[in-house]
Amino acid sequence: MKKIILSILTGCFTLTLSAQTKITLNTDLAKTKINKHIYGHFAEHLGRCIYGGMYVGEGNTKIPNTAGVRNDVIQALKELKVPNLRWPGGCFADAYQWKDGIGPKDKRPKMVNMWWGGVTEDNSFGTHDFLDLCERIGAEPYLAGNVGSGTVKDLSDWVSYVNHPGGSPMAELRKQNGRQNPWNVKLWGVGNEAWGCGGNMTAEYYSNIYRQYATFMSDSKDAKLYKIASGASDGQYDWTETLMKNIPHHMMDGVALHHYSVLSWKETKGPAVGFTETQYFKTMDEAWKMDEFIKGHSTIMDKYDPQKKIALIVDEWGGWYDVEQGTNPGFLYQQNTMRDAVIAGLTLNIFNNHAERVRGANLAQIVNVLQAVILTNEEKMLLTPTYHVMKMYNVHQDAMLVPMNIESPNYEFNGKKLTAVSSSASKDASGNLNISLTNIDYTKSHEVTINLRGEDFSKVSGKILASSKIDDHNSFEQPNKIAIKDFSGVKFEKGVLKLTIPAFSVIVLNLSK
Known part of the structure; x- marks a missing residue:
């Protein structure tokens, strides 16, 4: 598939668009509880x-x-x-x-x-x-x-x-x-x-x-x-x-x-x-x-x-x-960055x-x-990207797992390939649909199209965790450098969702009827 590369400056991070991720969700076939x-x-x-x-x-x-x-x-x-x-x-x-x-x-x-x-x-x-x-x-x-x-x-x-x-x-x-x-x-x-x-x-x-x-x-x-x-x-x-x-x-x-x-x-x-x-x-x-x-x-x-x-x-x-410099090797204390958010x-x-x-x-x-969700230092405490x-x-x-079909382009590096975008979806007891998306790509954003089949939804909202650098992290001096933010960059029309997920970021969408 031919890739289209386009850089767009969007404030705190740069989007580099590549081939499209396509997801199909069968929202009426949820049978397995997560x-x-x-x-x-x-x-x-x-x-x-x-x-x-x-x-x-x-x-x-x-x-x-x-x-x-x-x-x-x-x-x-x-x-x-x-x-x-x-x-x-x-x-x-x-x-x-x-x-x-x-x-x-x-x-x-x-x-x-x-x-x-x-x-x-x-x-x-x-x-x-x-x-x-x-x-x-x-x-x-x-x-x-x-x-x-x-x-x-x-x-x-x-x-x-x-x-x-x-x-x-x-x-x-x-x-x-x-x-x-x-x-x-x-x-x-x-x-x-x-x-x-x-x-x-x-x-x-x-x-x-x-x-x-x-x-x-x-x-x-x-x-x-x-x-x-x-x-x-x-x-x-x-x-x-x-x-x-x-x-x-x-x-x-x-x-x-x-x-x-x-x-x-x-x-x-x-x-x-x-x-x-x-x-x-x-x-x-x-x-x-x-x-x-x-x-x-x-x-x-x-x-x-x-x-x-x-x-x-x-x-x-x-x-x-490796443990943080100057700490006890047996204590396994390590900082928690956007890499950890993507792993999670x-x-x-x-x-x-x-x-x-x-x-x-x-x-x-x-x-x-x-990969701690909380770090402490005396009276100070912070929440890590993994926590978020x-x-x-x-x-x-x-919630009930919604079956999906996903086609994602690869994250390529030094001749090796990994699937760039992963996703899972569920329906909760109220019938709301939750879709989680993670892009592991180091440099490229990915356009995502999600086709919903089986049920109709009328409203969509979202949350995103993203930052400008892959090793950005929260510190005791800046405990809220990385935090969950509202995500409004999704278009929703006739059962089709379209959005762009930035490099090394995580998005969760919530849809209701």
Whole structure:
């Protein structure tokens, strides 16, 4: 297809138009629900995620807090509509002894975080603190159980402690520690990355371990457990096949998948700010691989579970770069730019479009770690570009996926090609149509034509996240440099939408009847 190149200066960014993206939506054929848990988050005891990030201590008079958790963080997470929050890890989960994090805080034993920086933690943020936080922000807790270094009894006791209504030793212990009613935690990870930091197990061995631990994780009257097996990394298809073959399906509700958009695990991951287009293209290539991996693992799961009763849970994903200069390498603190916004938009579109099998996911991580939605520095707090994309996209939570046909030109660099524009669409309970669009192209804007079939809509509005440079970001000096803005550049006539999406930007359109 011959490309038409045209540069138009539009204030804060330059549009360079290329070949047209064509989308057809069948709005009356929506049958699959986009599970809200796709929009989950992840809080590990890693760097300044918990201590100094979310949790500043109950005696802190400098930073407004509720039971030690920052009020500004609580409010931001409420507005984000976080459906679930995974804790305490990550690798940390398989070293964590939950009983050390309950009872009087001044009597809790300390521990060394062997995975992340070797720092000593005082266990002042524990089970009660986390589960109470989830209640405050309206999120379901997702507890990752210790299978790597903990015993079957440890995990069984934890389930009883948080879920048993009364009469069991653990329920009575919970009441002694100030919580009368159970939290009724449903989401449970049975270990984490068992192939690596969770024990360096083989898939066959872990399958047996899973069966053993899951057997002693009991449902309670108001909490039927949703058990998630420690799944593969990237394209470890043999791992998924072994789990699906060896674990009885009535014992398993989900299989995890981890994939990060990282340049290299062995060499430099590249900077979070000041990266080259070569580094950017590679990051986008890794982000697009999420689609490939989901398809690959889903094909294996379909072989053993054609009715799709078992979910694929992508409970770790996001961009991973070198830490910011001068920070602890074990704290994984990185800045968050428009590149991260594009990763988020692209990845969420992929999840939405695989909603039949993908029914949960967790962005890594929520505060001050990796692709965080919030950054803090003492009293200061800011929302990152990723936060804004997650907020724009929350219209898809529990909405019905609208089937689409999309033809997009490529983003080309050094002889390689990636699909430039991704999209997903849904209908909410009120019948409104939501269309999300992400353009990963480094330099070119793209004209988009959307044909609506099946239903008529009369009104359209939109939001956009865009900036003049790909590594633009919010800082504590300029916390609102990148923010969601109204988007009015869409023409709507006779069931056809026409718009131009700028380079490295994200748009969400909302249509009503």
